[in-house]
Amino acid sequence: MTRRTARGRLALAAVLVLALVSVFVVRLIDIQVVRAETLNSQAVDKRSIPEEILGMRGDIFDSTGVVLADSVLRYDITASPKTAVESAITPEIAAEKLSPYLGVPAADIVKSIRDAVAADPESDYLYLGKKVDVDAFEKIRALEIPWLYYSSQPARTYPNGAVAGNLIGFVGSANEPQAGVELSEDSCLAGVDGSEVYERSEDGVRIPGSTVTTKQAQNGNDLVLTIESDLQWYVQQTLAKYAQEYGAKWGVVVVQEVKTGRLVAVADYPTVDPNDVDATVNTDISALGSRAFTAPFEPGSTFKTLTTASLLDAGLIDTGTHVTAPYRFTTADGADVNDSESHGTWNLTTTGVLKESSNTGMSQLGLLMTADQRYDYMKKFGLGERTEVDFGAEETGYLGDDWDEDGVPDWDPQTNLASMFGQGITVTAVQMASIYQTIANGGVRMPVSLVAGCRLPDGTMTDVPSSEGTQVISPSAARSTVDMLENVATKGWLASKVSIPGYRVAMKTGTAQQPDGNGGYSKSYLVSMAGMAPADDPQYVVSVNLSGPVNMNTSAATAPIFRDVMTQVLKDHRVVPSGSLSPDLPTNF
Amino acid sequence: MSNLATATLPIQPLRIPRRTAPEPSIEVVANRSQRRARPKVAYAIVVVASLGGLMLSQLALSIALSDGAYTIDRLEVTQKEQARAVQLLGEDLGRLSSPQNLAVNAEALGMVQNANPVWLRMSDGAVIGSPTAAAGGAGVLGTAGSKVANQLLAGVPLVTQLPPAETAETAPTASVAPEASTGATPGAATGETTDAPLASDGRVPAPTTR
Incomplete structure (x- = not known):
């Protein structure tokens, strides 16, 4: 071998190697640079699975720890129609088995699958059932129908049904809040969905170490209400029973804790069952919320308590102030009021005016104070504005709309008198309870609360409502008012219907005319009763309101509800019976 | 090796100088330790x-x-x-423990609420209220029935409607329980009340139930 041939070989080898390397380089650049993006995405599509991680919506609890709203998973069942028609398990065979779990006739299932294929032979996606529960899902899965696919969806269930359904509200089909605290407290309850990407092998197993969390999921927080679900149920049951018996259109009962202002029960009749909203939509759309907050009404005589308390606080009257109350009372400026039933002239004390619920007597007492002063008291009692609860669609009530420059309504002479006994102005049932809470609590109005707070996973509570009260009237004025209301309870015409053995009860009735919508009053009444017990140291306020009870249109319709509910509240909370008797104040002179 | 180098062979005179000339004629001989250090x-x-x-x-x-x-x-x-x-x-537990379900079942079993509460004051044994037996059907639901809807309870049977096979299991314990409680409580309770007015320690005396 010569030196030349050896060199020739070396050069040839080098050229070959170089050629080979350049082929590789070209291919490498082609793959890594030129087609990198398409190839990458193809590869990712093949192996990489993006997955949404559900941030579960928080639960809603009552004050005793009972779950009122629970987050659950429901399952959507989809079929691949093109596979179904070719499968050994035909749509006919499958539909027969699926029908009872989906609640759809078998023929309809077959038809929808066949129709889908007829419309599009490549049809690969058809909903057979949306949001089926775990039980049905497990059973459907056990059928092992190869052309069915499942996906889980977050949903809401309300184990206690309509108990507090008026307050909790409900969510829509996409789990979006639509009413009640579900809506107003959504910032507490809502979870944040996260996402992750992982790769999986051909047989569907996640490749270890391939998971990349792109966004952390965050569960919602729990919401705790001040409501006691057992009591709430009792109040709703009692209210509904009597409301139906008396043929009322709607009714509201509010139970409030005197010392704290917490609402322990707010019952509406009718009430929505959040599990079955459609049933209420079809019968009474106003019942989707809580009329206790959203339906202001002219309260009538239960309002006399506020007028009396204001006059006492201003030092203008005492419990024994003499009033000569005729059946009809007119003023020089043209106002004309009369009592509900014809009577001769009564010689009443302030206590007697409340006991007889005399409009003419109350008008004369009310005139001792200017309209501005009375309006100021109404405002201090929290009227004319939404309560601290700030419930969805909560109303402010109406105190007049002819506003003076100084921000005081310019009531005409008739309204001026009417507003003293609760006509011509409106309040909500919760505002009415709050008036009685203030008087029961020594004149200190506590902020009304429905939500006890938002509970974070570590147990700390945020959004805890204020517990700072405001002194609206003096303790002595409040005490005198309670004393007089006790006399209404013991001497009034419903005395035997509202007495609870062992407890001193204080209450006031109301039978208010309801507007007919044309500036006048209809024949329909709103009957009500509001009161507190035990009157020697009031613990709970109960306010009952029935709208248009056709079978009994007096406040007697509210008495059994008031008594039953108050008894249950006192029993439930182990309230110590009064150790004393109600004061005996003179009602006449 | 040095001997070999010097002993020149006459038959190959050309090759030997050629071969040996560029190579060193000596070589380092590894000593013992170096030999040991070899791989x-x-x-x-x-x-x-x-x-x-x-x-x-x-x-x-x-x-x-x-x-x-x-x-x-x-x-x-x-x-x-x-x-x-x-x-x-x-979910099952939630719906079964709902007040609607409990009330309906309790009243189906004959339990009623007494609408006339009576109180026993521990300090002096005074009875507040007039004890009246509750009438049958005087429950919270009563004849009116449950008025608070709960769609989740649709199709949930009452305990009284369960097939006999399921109730049979609980029957023996149910029949034992009243015996035990009647044996233990009334005797003790009456014994104390007849002797002296109720002495209160602020607690309600609870029957011993097994």
Whole structure:
């Protein structure tokens, strides 16, 4: 071998190697640079699975720890129609088995699958059932129908049904809040969905170490209400029973804790069952919320308590102030009021005016104070504005709309008198309870609360409502008012219907005319009763309101509800019976 | 070797100087320690074996890892199934413990609420209120029936409607319980009340129930 041939070989080898390397380089650049993006995405599509991680919506609890709203998973069942028609398990065979779990006739299932294929032979996606529960899902899965696919969806269930359904509200089909605290407290309850990407092998197993969390999921927080679900149920049951018996259109009962202002029960009749909203939509759309907050009404005589308390606080009257109350009372400026039933002239004390619920007597007492002063008291009692609860669609009530420059309504002479006994102005049932809470609590109005707070996973509570009260009237004025209301309870015409053995009860009735919508009053009444017990140291306020009870249109319709509910509240909370008797104040002179 | 170099052979006179000239004619002879320091086959074996071992262990590790992936996958499936079972049972418990269901069942079993509460004051034994027996059907639901809707209870049977096979299991315990409580409580209670007015320690005397 010569030196030349050896060199020739070396050069040839080098050229070959170089050629080979350049082929590789070209291919490498082609793959890594030129087609990198398409190839990458193809590869990712093949192996990489993006997955949404559900941030579960928080639960809603009552004050005793009972779950009122629970987050659950429901399952959507989809079929691949093109596979179904070719499968050994035909749509006919499958539909027969699926029908009872989906609640759809078998023929309809077959038809929808066949129709889908007829419309599009490549049809690969058809909903057979949306949001089926775990039980049905497990059973459907056990059928092992190869052309069915499942996906889980977050949903809401309300184990206690309509108990507090008026307050909790409900969510829509996409789990979006639509009413009640579900809506107003959504910032507490809502979870944040996260996402992750992982790769999986051909047989569907996640490749270890391939998971990349792109966004952390965050569960919602729990919401705790001040409501006691057992009591709430009792109040709703009692209210509904009597409301139906008396043929009322709607009714509201509010139970409030005197010392704290917490609402322990707010019952509406009718009430929505959040599990079955459609049933209420079809019968009474106003019942989707809580009329206790959203339906202001002219309260009538239960309002006399506020007028009396204001006059006492201003030092203008005492419990024994003499009033000569005729059946009809007119003023020089043209106002004309009369009592509900014809009577001769009564010689009443302030206590007697409340006991007889005399409009003419109350008008004369009310005139001792200017309209501005009375309006100021109404405002201090929290009227004319939404309560601290700030419930969805909560109303402010109406105190007049002819506003003076100084921000005081310019009531005409008739309204001026009417507003003293609760006509011509409106309040909500919760505002009415709050008036009685203030008087029961020594004149200190506590902020009304429905939500006890938002509970974070570590147990700390945020959004805890204020517990700072405001002194609206003096303790002595409040005490005198309670004393007089006790006399209404013991001497009034419903005395035997509202007495609870062992407890001193204080209450006031109301039978208010309801507007007919044309500036006048209809024949329909709103009957009500509001009161507190035990009157020697009031613990709970109960306010009952029935709208248009056709079978009994007096406040007697509210008495059994008031008594039953108050008894249950006192029993439930182990309230110590009064150790004393109600004061005996003179009602006449 | 030096002897060989000098003993020139006449038959190959040309090649020997050619061969020997560029090469050193002397060579370093390794001493004992240097000989010992020479690489041995053993080392090679160790290196190759450890490399092999490394590869094998990596293989084992990756097998274990993917086996772990399958275990995780299996466990995740189990966890999902169990979470579903928990949810199912939780939902059942929720609906069964709803006040509507409890009240309907209690009244179906004949339990009624007495609408006339009577209080016993512990300090002086005074009875507040007039004790009146509750009338049959005087429950919270009464003849009116349950008025608070709960769609979840649709189709849930009352305890009184359960097939006899299920109630039979609870029957023996139910018949024993009243005996035990009647035996224990009334005797003790009446004994105390007849002797002296109620002495209160601020607590309600509770019957001993087994």
